[in-house]
Amino acid sequence: MFEYSFMQNAFVAGTIVSIVAGVIGTFVVARNYAFLTHSLSEIGFAGAAFGLWIGWPALLGMMLTTVASSVAIGALESTYTKRDNVTSAISALAIGLGILFLALGHTSSSAATGILFGSVLGISHRDLYLLLMLAAVVLVTLLFNYRTLRQLSFDEQGMFMQTQRQQGVRYVFLVMIALSVSISSQLVGSLLIFVLVTLPAASAKYYATTTVQLMGMAIIFALFGTWVGLSIAYLTELPTSFFIAIIEVLIYLGSVWQFKRKA
Amino acid sequence: MNAIIDTHQLTIRYGDKAIASEINVDVPAGSFYAILGENGAGKTTFVKTLIGQHHNYVGNLKVNTQAIGFVPQFRDISRDYPLSIAEFVGLAFNRGWHLFNNQLEKSAIHDALEKMDLVDIADQRLGLVSGGQRQRAFVAQALVKRPELLILDESTASLDHEHKIQLLTTIVRLQKETGLTVLFITHELNLVADFADGFLFFANGSVTQGNAQALKKLTVDMTVTHPENEVHYV
Numbered sequence: 138m139f140e141y142s143f144m145q146n147a148f149v150a151g152t153i154v155s156i157v158a159g160v161i162g163t164f165v166v167a168r169n170y171a172f173l174t175h176s177l178s179e180i181g182f183a184g185a186a187f188g189l190w191i192g193w194p195a196l197l198g199m200m201l202t203t204v205a206s207s208v209a210i211g212a213l214e215s216t217y218t219k220r221d222n223v224t225s226a227i228s229a230l231a232i233g234l235g236i237l238f239l240a241l242g243h244t245s246s247s248a249a250t251g252i253l254f255g256s257v258l259g260i261s262h263r264d265l266y267l268l269l270m271l272a273a274v275v276l277v278t279l280l281f282n283y284r285t286l287r288q289l290s291f292d293e294q295g296m297f298m299q300t301q302r303q304q305g306v307r308y309v310f311l312v313m314i315a316l317s318v319s320i321s322s323q324l325v326g327s328l329l330i331f332v333l334v335t336l337p338a339a340s341a342k343y344y345a346t347t348t349v350q351l352m353g354m355a356i357i358f359a360l361f362g363t364w365v366g367l368s369i370a371y372l373t374e375l376p377t378s379f380f381i382a383i384i385e386v387l388i389y390l391g392s393v394w395q396f397k398r399k400a
Numbered sequence: 401m402n403a404i405i406d407t408h409q410l411t412i413r414y415g416d417k418a419i420a421s422e423i424n425v426d427v428p429a430g431s432f433y434a435i436l437g438e439n440g441a442g443k444t445t446f447v448k449t450l451i452g453q454h455h456n457y458v459g460n461l462k463v464n465t466q467a468i469g470f471v472p473q474f475r476d477i478s479r480d481y482p483l484s485i486a487e488f489v490g491l492a493f494n495r496g497w498h499l500f501n502n503q504l505e506k507s508a509i510h511d512a513l514e515k516m517d518l519v520d521i522a523d524q525r526l527g528l529v530s531g532g533q534r535q536r537a538f539v540a541q542a543l544v545k546r547p548e549l550l551i552l553d554e555s556t557a558s559l560d561h562e563h564k565i566q567l568l569t570t571i572v573r574l575q576k577e578t579g580l581t582v583l584f585i586t587h588e589l590n591l592v593a594d595f596a597d598g599f600l601f602f603a604n605g606s607v608t609q610g611n612a613q614a615l616k617k618l619t620v621d622m623t624v625t626h627p628e629n630e631v632h633y634v
Contacts, residue, residue: 167482281497288494291483294472295491295541303494346484346525349499400479400528 138371146260147377150268151363154324154333157272159356160279161317162338163348167290170314171335172221173210176228177318178330180206183235185252185327190242195252196267196319199327203315206231211311255326255378257367264323271320275313282306287348324363325378332378333359336385343396358388403464404429404549404581405450410459412442412449418605419445422459425600425609429464429548430579432572434592434615437602443585444473446602447551450583465549469542473553473585477534481527485518488526489541508544515574516540532563539571551583556591564588568595593619 138144165174181199188198206227213223251259260268279286285306288296296303314334321333341354366381403426410423419442427433435443448454450463451470483491490501490509501509513519516536521529526537535555542550552571556564572595575582586592592599592615599615601608610618 280499283497283499284494288491292475292488292491292541294475296494342480342482345482346523347487348483351482396480 138368143258143260144367144371146262146265147257147367148364149265150257150260151324151367152360153265153268153272154321155337155359155363156356157275157317158321158333159337159341159354159359160276160352161314162334162336162355162359163341163351164279164286164290164310165314165334166338166342167351168293168310171331171339173207173224174314174318174334175331176224176231177203177207177315178322178327179228179235180231181318181322182252182327183231183238185322186235186238186242189248189252190238195248196264196323199252199322200271200316200319202231203318204312207311207315208308211308251326252322253326253328254376255322255324255329257324257377258370260323268320268323271316275316275320278309278313282309286310291348325381329378329382332382332385333363336389337362340385340389340392343392358385362388402429403427403462405583406460406462406464408460410449410457410461412445412454413456413458414445415456420602420607421605423607425607427581427583427598427600429581430575431597432575432582432584432595434589434596434599435583435585435602436587436589436599441602442605443602444553446600446607447553447583447585451551463549465547467545467547467549469545469547469550471538471542471550471552471555473555473557475534475538477527479527481525483526484523485526485529485533485537485540486513486522488537489513489518489544492541492544508546511546512540512544515543516570530563532559532566535559535563535567536570539567543574547580549581549583551585553585554587555584556586556588564591568592589615589619 139148165171181203184198184200184202185195186198187202188195210223210227285303289303289306289310317334318327318330321330325332337358338351338355340358341351345351345354362381362384366377366384369380370377405425405427407423407425411421412419412423423446435446437443445454447470449457449461451468486509489512490505493501493505510519513522516539518533518536518540521533526534529537539552539555550571556567559567568591571582574580584592584596596612596615598609598611599618601610601618
């Protein structure tokens, strides 16, 4: 199957996305940001539809809206307003707008399906460079803020003496989630972001006991699902996202089951 | 003895409202002080003022150290919380970007674990150990940067009597051996009466300071007023 350049591109893209998703997913799961991440992907759908309507690349539209929304959510959430409620309100608005933009732009149903469920087999060389660049930005930023982010995610109550910089890391983290969502949606689509960003890290937490182990295992689970999913999709000519989703869900259920048995 | 905390005519406000007025206290370095008072009396706000997280006050406040360890009242640790006790303790090293702890950090973590008798279970998952061990891990994290002042916010509230005594005994031993100053926010007067060198009592918008004898007397008075409670909640 590697004789086809579209399969080569798909594997490279899958590998890049899995690494980013495994790393950011570790902090997303630790900070209980699963719902926010899912909502950002819905918001990304609206952004992609907006992009297509005005003639921009879908990924650019997606990045702009997810980044803007993540900053808005960060600014609105407080002790008085629950994060989930703020997120629900913004994502409800986004889905409504997404449908409107699709209609206004007379976007074809295949383009809409591509946004929602991913189009990994249609990834070009140019897309790959863009993915690689975005992934590098996310990974370097996360590494640069690693220790603050680690404490923020795993023990926010322990950050009792917060400096301005540490408060700023919240926003940096939200923006990195937004970028990761945009990147990951290229592979599994905006409806299945959970599959790569949340599930591998949620599975890893039943095996690993340090942050580095968690990131490593999350990457392994994400890579395994992506590579096997792509291969089965090639053989069966059925959608890639479906197989990646099934594999990640099975890994997750197996992890929970094993943890319950041991604990 | 030098005071580690020294206030003069300190009034702490929340918005326009004064929570505690004209506080004149001095806590000697190396002592164990209980901070007592009803919910909402201003104990936690006072502590937040000490650690520089609450700035709405007038008067003089001197805290003669920047090395402060704080154990907050609430910690969200579920059973599937993944980190080991050692990794959790190391979270306090929150500056920089290195993925792994350096030798100095490793030895500080080991030292803190040793102080709280956690070395044997350092690799166990924090979510799966007992409540007492979990509280010890919280204290170990607050100790990892070797503070001069340790503040505990109701750290024994969720423990059974045996574990309460165990935790307090360990902390008092540390205080005596290392000269650590301990501020212990609690409602359990009986529990600290045998350990504390003094107390700060928050009530009716003011703060009373007293020594160990006064604390014992206060405990007796309160128990007489409320004899039905073996452990009295002030």
